[in-house]
Amino acid sequence: MFARALLCSIMLTTLLDAGAGTAAAACVGDCNGDGEVAVNELVAMVNIALETAPTSQCRAGDANSDGAITVAEIVTAVSRALNGCSVNVSGTWVQSDVTIESSSCAPDVNDMLQDEIDAGGFDCIYTVTQNGHRVTAREDCGDGEIATATATVDDQGVITATSTDKETIDGCTISSNMAFAVDASVSPTTLHVTYDFRFSSKCGLANCRLMLRAPWTRMP
Numbered sequence: 001m002f003a004r005a006l007l008c009s010i011m012l013t014t015l016l017d018a019g020a021g022t023a024a025a026a027c028v029g030d031c032n033g034d035g036e037v038a039v040n041e042l043v044a045m046v047n048i049a050l051e052t053a054p055t056s057q058c059r060a061g062d063a064n065s066d067g068a069i070t071v072a073e074i075v076t077a078v079s080r081a082l083n084g085c086s087v088n089v090s091g092t093w094v095q096s097d098v099t100i101e102s103s104s105c106a107p108d109v110n111d112m113l114q115d116e117i118d119a120g121g122f123d124c125i126y127t128v129t130q131n132g133h134r135v136t137a138r139e140d141c142g143d144g145e146i147a148t149a150t151a152t153v154d155d156q157g158v159i160t161a162t163s164t165d166k167e168t169i170d171g172c173t174i175s176s177n178m179a180f181a182v183d184a185s186v187s188p189t190t191l192h193v194t195y196d197f198r199f200s201s202k203c204g205l206a207n208c209r210l211m212l213r214a215p216w217t218r219m220p
Contacts, residue, residue, distance in 0.1 A: 027085035027155050029077025031058035035132065037081035045069050045077055080155070087157030089184035090130045091218045095191065098122040098214040105197070105208035113210075122214065128159075128184070135159055157185030173200035187218035 029037040031044055045061040047053035049069045055062055061069045061077060098117050103110050116122070124141040130153060139147040151161035159182050166175045175198040182191040195210040 027080050028060060028063045028073060029058070029080050030060045030085060033060065035085055037077050037085065039081070042074070042077055042081060045074050049074060085155055087153075087155070087185045088130055089135060089153055089157050089159060090128055093126045093128055093184070093187075094217050094219060095122065095124045095126065095214050096217075098212055101192070101211040101213045103208065103210045104206075105210050106205055109205075109208075122212075126216075153184070156183070158183050168200075171200075172203035172205075174198075174203065182216055184216070184218075187216070189216050190214070191216050 027035065027037065029041050029045060031041040041058060041061070044053060044058045048055055048058060048061060049071070055067060055069065058069070061073055063073050063076065100110060100114065100117075121141065121143075124139055127138040127140075129136045133153055135151050135153050137149055137151065139149070149161070151159050153159045160180065162177070162179045164175075164177050166173065168174075177196045178193065180191060180193040183189050191214045193212045193214075195212075196207075197205075197210070198207045199205045
């Protein structure tokens with residue numbers, strides 16, 4: 001019974017039913033935070049690299065936060081000036097062939113989850129819309145229920161999000177933390193999802209971690 005409750009918890013916390021994670025790092029070289037790198041900002045970075053100006057003039061140029069600006073960081077900033085600050089991940093993405101990458105959960109939980117995967121319960125279509133470092137995803141898994149959630153995307157096009165959930169089913173309290181990441185700068189790509197579950201004593205289940213992965217392909 002409690003194994004089924006856990007499976008329900010996984011299904012209720014859909015793969016994109018998450019809040020945005022930690023704010024993405026600023027675009028390298030975007031000293032004033034306006035979403036683009038200008039020539040004067042590149043000049044400021046060069047001056048900092050030559051130690052004729054303080055790093056406070058362009059903290060966004062110090063990508064690794066080591067208190068200095070290197071040639072590599074200037075090269076990255078020049079690329080951002082020429083190509084823009086972020087990869088556009090907007091589009092329609094298809095998720096299929098979800099697999100259990102690893103699991104320390106009870107065998108009957110894994111079996112029930114695999115049955116749901118085999119039945120296509122995790123085969124979904126996501127309509128992703130990007131606005132700066134935020135993305136909104138509309139999820140349609142073919143069950144008649146449409147979910148919408150937000151996540152964070154960095155300058156390289158990697159979408160990340162985290163969520164927490166807690167629910168009680170038949171006296172069993174399940175607390176979960178979920179994190180996912182997908183490099184949406186390329187297609188096809190792979191979504192990675194990690195669930196950490198904690199159970200109350202009445203559940204009769206040991207705390208466990210479940211990791212899933214799934215191909216993501218952007219439709220033309």
